[in-house]
Amino acid sequence: MTTKISATEILKYLYKEVSEEEKRKFEEKLKNDAQFQEEFYSFLHLKKELDGLEKAPSEKSIQKILDFSKSFDLKKSIK
């Protein structure tokens, strides 16, 4: 059973919101606590799945944005 504290620790670690000291303590705990490891890898796996959901827009859209930026006339937009 996950405690709220350990899940919060895992989230902060996974999303790199820990100080060097917290990071060191977390990694120490990870080495020595099998239940914590199980929980950690389960969250890590899910995070990787979420990373994999990332989609790419079409080249056409990207080109349109780049063209707009090049043609954007600052003087005209101020008038």
Added chain:
Amino acid sequence: MRKYKISDCELITKYKSGDEKAFETLLMRHKNKIYTTIFLIVKDAYVAEDLLQDTFIKAIKTIKTGRYNEEGKFLPWISRIAHNMAIDYFRKQKRYPTIVMEDGSNVFNTLEFAEEAVESLQIKSETHARLRQLIQKLPEAQKEVLMMRHYMQMSFQEIAEVTGVSINTALGRMRYALINLRKQMNQSNSNFTYDHKNLSNRNP
């Protein structure tokens, strides 16, 4: 967070002084995250493409007219523009009913995995489609935190400020979002395996 040779802040400074290449780097760096954020809200690849363009057009105008003042935090800033545009679109769609597909999986398959085996591609694609559906089913508050943290790269503290809750609440919502997703994925995997076994048993 990923470290780049040139920071977003430096790229924006260069862009402000007319360096279009700097903008291109910025765009290429963040386009997928922003597109994914929009796509997860509107669930339509074509609409997401349009809103992505609108988002960047707004950003271009803001930066080029000297109104950009969130140096160093480009991604959370532009992600919020994208998020607001997608929510606006979504609200309009709710007011004016249109034909909505229950399962948008036909527009999901645009990912490029050039060197992967077809079978592994198919499994990955199915897993992603299911995960996207499960994200949509999360309670709104959990979905919001998940998207802000994972795709918009906002810190838990920033999410807490934007959503008006404590950092512990933001972390708690993220925790429940991931636990719910994991639980649903596990259930879904069991059903998936069961369905496949049943199908293969039916065939001689």
